[in-house]
Amino acid sequence: MSFLANTPKPPYYAVIFSSTRTEGDNGYGAMSDKMVELASRQPGFLGVESARGADGNGITVSYWESEEAIRAWKEHALHQVAQRRGQSEWYSKYALRVAKVERDGLFEL
Template sequence: MYVVIFRATVRQLDETYTQMAARMRELALTEFGCLAFHAVTEGTQEVALSYWPDEAAIRAWKSHPEHLLAQQQGRERWYTSYSVEVAQVRRAYHGGEAAT
């Protein structure tokens, strides 16, 4: 399993961003094999974690036309800076009912 860690400094989020983010989450989870997708924005910092079965799924997701448009709009409208890290999960464990 792999995790993609997206971090960004927010310029300004708007209704178009909200709609685009929902669509990107839906696409990732339903069409590209994304196992889980979590995002949080606090102040001007955004962090999104998405979990994937393999690197091929991540590459397919990255090059999808709608995702390419979202990336472009992110650079031009919503973020002042961003970073992406891809890491392999070597071990994962959970405890309690709240851990999902």
């Protein structure tokens, strides 16, 4: 999988999740991998880009066809389990933002 998501021509939606991790893995890595795999099978999922620094700060941007697809993912039972564990175990803080992508561009050598 490429670091940059292969998104369609706009408009589409971006869910931007910025976070600071707590110490230790505590099952986070496995759950994160499972969530990406599960999200990629959801209707309306377009792609994901994610990065985390050694300081524990990270950002994940997932791309979706519609707000309805985003809501369905938010309400998915296994995703809700991960959300609860995130609040109780994995994150010391996070911010979630949803934006409509009106235009985009890509540079490649």
